[in-house]
Structures are given as C-alpha cells and as structure tokens.
Amino acid sequence: MWLSPLFSHFANAQSPAWALARELFENGDWVASRREIRRVLLADPENREARILADVCSLKTGQADSASLERLEQAVEMPNVELETRALAAYEAGREYWRMGDSEKAYDLFVYAYRNTEDNPLFLRAGCSLFLLMKGKPELKTVSPSLTLQLKSSRRLFDWSLQQECMLPEEDAGTGILAKPGEWTVALYRSQVSPAIGMRCSCVPSCSEYFLLACRKHGLLGFPIQADRFFREPSIVQQRQNPIEMGGVIKYSDPLEAHDFWLGEGVDR
Amino acid sequence: MRLKYLTLILCVALQLLAGSFAGEVDKRLAIELANENDHHAAAIEFRRLALGAPVQERKGGYYWLAGYQYALEENADMSDEMLDRAESMDPQLAISGSLLRGRNALARNNSDEAEFYYGSLVNSADEEMVEYAARKLAAIRIRHGDVDSARAAIEAAGADGSSLTASIEEYRRGDDKSPAVGGLLGIVPGLGHAYSGEYANALRCLILNSLFIYGMTHTAEKEQWGAFAVISFFELTWYSGSIYGGIDAAHRYNRRRITDCVDQVEGDMDYSPDWEMVPTIRLEFVF
Numbered sequence: 001m002w003l004s005p006l007f008s009h010f011a012n013a014q015s016p017a018w019a020l021a022r023e024l025f026e027n028g029d030w031v032a033s034r035r036e037i038r039r040v041l042l043a044d045p046e047n048r049e050a051r052i053l054a055d056v057c058s059l060k061t062g063q064a065d066s067a068s069l070e071r072l073e074q075a076v077e078m079p080n081v082e083l084e085t086r087a088l089a090a091y092e093a094g095r096e097y098w099r100m101g102d103s104e105k106a107y108d109l110f111v112y113a114y115r116n117t118e119d120n121p122l123f124l125r126a127g128c129s130l131f132l133l134m135k136g137k138p139e140l141k142t143v144s145p146s147l148t149l150q151l152k153s154s155r156r157l158f159d160w161s162l163q164q165e166c167m168l169p170e171e172d173a174g175t176g177i178l179a180k181p182g183e184w185t186v187a188l189y190r191s192q193v194s195p196a197i198g199m200r201c202s203c204v205p206s207c208s209e210y211f212l213l214a215c216r217k218h219g220l221l222g223f224p225i226q227a228d229r230f231f232r233e234p235s236i237v238q239q240r241q242n243p244i245e246m247g248g249v250i251k252y253s254d255p256l257e258a259h260d261f262w263l264g265e266g267v268d269r
Numbered sequence: 270m271r272l273k274y275l276t277l278i279l280c281v282a283l284q285l286l287a288g289s290f291a292g293e294v295d296k297r298l299a300i301e302l303a304n305e306n307d308h309h310a311a312a313i314e315f316r317r318l319a320l321g322a323p324v325q326e327r328k329g330g331y332y333w334l335a336g337y338q339y340a341l342e343e344n345a346d347m348s349d350e351m352l353d354r355a356e357s358m359d360p361q362l363a364i365s366g367s368l369l370r371g372r373n374a375l376a377r378n379n380s381d382e383a384e385f386y387y388g389s390l391v392n393s394a395d396e397e398m399v400e401y402a403a404r405k406l407a408a409i410r411i412r413h414g415d416v417d418s419a420r421a422a423i424e425a426a427g428a429d430g431s432s433l434t435a436s437i438e439e440y441r442r443g444d445d446k447s448p449a450v451g452g453l454l455g456i457v458p459g460l461g462h463a464y465s466g467e468y469a470n471a472l473r474c475l476i477l478n479s480l481f482i483y484g485m486t487h488t489a490e491k492e493q494w495g496a497f498a499v500i501s502f503f504e505l506t507w508y509s510g511s512i513y514g515g516i517d518a519a520h521r522y523n524r525r526r527i528t529d530c531v532d533q534v535e536g537d538m539d540y541s542p543d544w545e546m547v548p549t550i551r552l553e554f555v556f
Contacts, residue, residue: 016317016320016321017317019320020313020316020317020320023316024313027347032309032310032313036313221513223505223506223509223510224506224509224510224512224513224514225510225513226506226510227506227507227509227510227511227513227514228510228513228514228517230473230477230510231462231470231473231474231477231510231511231514232467232470232514234469234473235467235469235470238469258521259517259521261520261524262448262516262517262520
C-alpha cells in the first residue's frame, strides 16, 4: 500500500508523452502531435491507437502515403481498438477517399463514423460530410433511404461554418462576383504585362497582390483602394518605414489591413 | 530485513534523483528553445514537463510557462487554455496569469477584456506589475479616446509618470482629422490627401487625375470612343482613389497620432520569467 506513490511516480514517468500526444491531437496541432506520437511508437510499437492517430496526423499534414490510408481503413475492422478511435479513422479515411474521387468508399466510411461515434463534433462532421457527398453524387441517396431521410431532417444542424469546414477545397464557393473584375485585371497583368516589365513593386504585398486582396475582401472598392496605393507608393519607399528583406532586396511593408481597418469586415461578403 | 528496507529506500532515492535530473535536462531544453524564440516548441516542452511534474504547484508553473510561450507565439486561445490549467493547479498564479490574459485579449483585439485584466492588477502588491498594468491600461484607454481615464490610470499607479502624462497631454492638445471632410475634399483630386498633410500624395493624385481627364476630353473631341472608354475606366479608378485616399489619409493621420502617444506611454516595457526560478514564476520587468 505504501508503495503506491512510488508506482504512481513510475506511471507518470511513462504517460506524459502519450498524454501530450493526445492533447496536441485534440488541439489540432498535427505536426507536433505526429512528432509526439512517433515518440510514443518508438517506445511502444504495438500501440495501435497511436498508429491510427499518427496516420490521421499524416493525412492532415499532407504527408500520408497509400499505406497510411490503408491502415486507417483497416483500423475500422480492429476489435481491440477503441470504437471512438475507429470512428475517427473511418471519418478521416473517408475524407481522403472523397478527395481522391472514390465516393463509394468515402460513403461507407462516413456512414461507419456517423453510426458509431458518440462524440458530438465528429457525429456532426460525419453527417455533414455525408450530406455534402450525397449532394454531389445524388445516386448515393438510394443506397440507404432511411439514412438519406435522417440526414435531410438533420440538415438544420449543418450550419454554414460546418458546411464550409466539411466541403472539399475545390468545392469552395470561391470569391464573390464583385471580386471578379479585379481578379481578371490581375490575371491579365500577370500573364501579359508582368513578364515583360518584371517585378517592379517596392512594397509587400506587391501592388497586384494588394489589389487582389482588396478586391476579394471589398469587391469593386478594391479599385479605389489600389489607386490610393499607387498615389502612396513613392512616399512609402521614400519614408523607408517597416523594411523587409526579400531575396536580398529591401522592400517595405504596407499591408491592406493598415488601410481598410475602418471599413470593418468587408463589403463583399 | 533491515538490509532489505535499506536497499529499497536506496532504490527509491536513486529513482527520484534520476527523475529530477531528467526533469532538469528537459527544463533546460525548454528554456533554451524559449530563448531561441522557438515559442511553439518551448510551449510543448513545458506542457510535457507539466504532465510529468509530480507536484501541483510545479505543474501549474509549467503550464503558466507554456501559456507564456503560446502568448509570445500569439496563439491566444491556447495560451488561455494553459493559464486555466495553471490556475486550477496553483490559484496563486492567477495574478501573473492576468498579465498574460490581458496580452491575449489584446491579441484577439478585445480591448474591453484586456482593460478588465490590466485593471485587476493595478492594486496588486508588486510595484513593477502595477506600473506595467497601469501603462497598458492607459494605452488601451487612449485607443478608446478616453484621455482623462488614461491619465488617471498613470497617476493612480503612483509611478514617476511626468513624461507619460506630458505625452498624453500632447496628444490631447492635437486635433484629429475628420474622415468625412477628407472624403468630401477628395472630390477635388488631391485635396483630401492635402487636408491630412500628405502633400506628395496629393500632388501625384492631382497630376494623374489631370492627365487622365485631359485624355478623356481629348479623345472625346477626336471622337475616339474606344480610347475614351479605356481612359475613362482608369480615370474613374483614379478619381474614386482620390476620394478613398482622402478618407483613408484622415484615418491614417488619427491612427498615427494614437500610435505615437501609445508608443510613448508603453515605451519598451516588457516582462519575462526568471528562468533560474522555473517552475516557480517570478517575473522580471523591464521599462
């Protein structure tokens, strides 16, 4: 009995790496979490949960190979792994298959995650991903009519921000229509004018980048914002405030935020 | 029997010694990372130390340090989460935690919250902390345009604030520019910029607008409608730029005035933990 503090000391000496790895995973710090999980795996290569989380981190950081994806898919079948971890593995593998265009596999994995998780955020994400997947592939709606009906009735739970999070990057609604004239102007400048005259702007971000940011944030108001930048550019260089060295060249910082802070969040969105 | 106990005690002592030595090494790594400004890595090392620390107070100290490193990394949410843990482990860390929470609130542009935290520190026992908090409080109030309260905060701190109050008075004596007037004057190209004292920008604005207006009239007289359309498009951009610039120049002018005053009030003050004392938190202030 009196030895218990000693045992707890030994136990604590073993557990911090795994506890830290899980915490970092929950924080969404994928790079650091992956590093910590690797530390855990070096000490305990048989730790299956750690292996699954490492593979999820690899997916999140774009460092995954086909073996990682296969392992995640197989994890769903592993009875000795916590059900919650299996659901997470299914969800992440499903997203990767969706990204790769394999909608059927993605559907099966999302359904597994949706039906097996007790974690509310994962439940919502899996449901929302299924909803969006079926929106893009209506034929999947016939696979399980009861599930389709269930998702349809839960639609109000999938708010705008959740849908944005679950959407694949290429399905992003993109910039508003009012940003298009600015984007076309910059595309024309970058393809036709810039190659001939080279990089001439002395500011960071460059004038074309500044214009693009202004148009994406404020729509057509980007034009007067950019005109104001042209008026000011020689003064910025002359005053030599906020210099930044970029590739051996001194440039001057003039962020958009310093000139639109009084406009609020933007008029375009 | 006695020998058995002695061997066991010796083993325990050796184990604890080895454990504390390992902790020292990890602590040094975390401190070195912090000194190298690798705040993210340092925060993780401090979290590792906190998870491994056997005593609540030590855990709290390490969590505070992790929060400090996250604050330096401008990861305000994680910093606050670490401070929550630190304060639950050791409630005495709430005072130094308020300093970091104020900083985090400012990083989130939540000046009301920052004012609350710095305001809670102006009655603390540590004189240096009081001066730091008072100056921060004054800077926040200047940004809110509440000059009297800013001056009161400095005076209440009881520090030698003559140069600080002089800076605040100098700010009070100056006049802000009206963005509305700047915008209206911008209808005449360049006048909006000139109103806020940006004469070079005003001249460039005037020249560009004049050239393009001349181009418009010239192409219209010659009935070159294609060229007229192109030049008009550019002129519309320059002209709207003149109005926008008039408004923005006034905002820039006002912001510059505030920034200059706040820089005077805040100076180069900063604080950092005494690394020799870690995980006990003792702050060293620099003014």
